[in-house]
Amino acid sequence: MSSSPQAPPHAAPTDADTRPSLTVLSGFWPAATFAVARTLLAADESLLLVRHDLARIRDGVVRRVVRSAAGIVEDERIALRHGCVSCTLREDVLPTIARLARTRPGRDLVLMLPEVVEPEAVAAACAHCLVDGKPITDLxxxxxxxxxxDAEHLLDGLASTDDLTTLGIQAAEDDHRALADVVVRQVEYADTLVLWGQSRDGAFDISRLSVLLRRIAPWATHLRVDGDLVDAGALTRQLRHTRRHRPGTPGILARGLQGYALGAHEPDPDCGVVSAVFRARRPFHPQRLHDVLEDVNAEVIRSRGHLWLASQPDTVVAWEFAGGGLAMGSLGHWLVSLPEDRWEHVDDQRRIAAALDWDPYYGDRHQHLVFIGVDIDPVELHRTLAGCLLTDAELADGEDAWRTYPDPFAGCFPLGAEEPTDTDDTDTEGAPPA
Structure with a gap:
């Protein structure tokens, strides 16, 4: 699931809200995530922690454990018809949350996700999957x-080129995600990040990791916990009843199109970390861009955004890089290429953002890319990308000529007959290798 959740009107929190509070914990390193969960349990005897073990999910078996500070409340094995994370969310995770909310009123809940589950999948399930005919947010x-x-393993995870299948921890038979992709998506969707534990490389490395996380997710609240001596009450106040979640915030690939920041432009190194934003109106020349794909990501830990190609001027092209691999895919049409009677299929926020930034010649088409890494040269990066834009002479040739350019990306970004309502549903299959 990669769709962006939309808040139902009745879900807006108020001071009179009597529904139990649900805090969702994710993290690729379960020891660190469970340490935070135990800390929250220690501070509140009424709190319930829900965990699902997916070790045997491909056999159709999931173990569900519910515990409180006093001990295990439930420990049950569940048989699923289909061995996949989406089925687990739909068939057991959300029904369990709903049941506990009904049968144990007044007790808040913490849901600890398995290490390979991305929080955005849970948010999408909460928004779109019904339990007994009602949305989970009713309860x-x-x-x-x-x-x-985990401070000790974070940098290795972000730099890893392994995929989940190679590691034997894929969530389904067709789960081909890379480890680094999972980690960055867990970071980017969260409204709160906790850097837990110590780095084997000392205080400077902790500072560098903290800066790196702030550059990857500048919109989040950032907390640092050394793990050796934890104030359970203080951590609870920082993590619970914060009301930080904003259901209407789109997924990372749709944020730029909907007017949200994709990243901060911080070209001066801080502990060696640089974040560089590249924006332009002109289209990229497809061959020149293809030729520099490897160079622009050579020292990058994470890059993301969207772009347009002169040879495919109707298409919003998604760009995602992590763990040594670049994925590019279609995010649908630029609004300027759609008849106005089809704009109703596009998210309201997308239309507002386009109107505010509309150009008489280019319409809503533009380049918006963010590059984050250690010791990268933002000036050289900008120079390289700017060199891929069309020249004045090429611009003067016009759109009909652009479509005839030799295009290594031809056929990689198909457009459907109708514009999807969810602009973060990205097809990244078929893009040429970097």
């Missing part, structure tokens, strides 16, 4: 999405 208030990062 619980989703308070916050918290991602816990």
């Amino acid at each position: 619980v208030r989703v308070d916050s999405y918290v991602t816990v990062l």
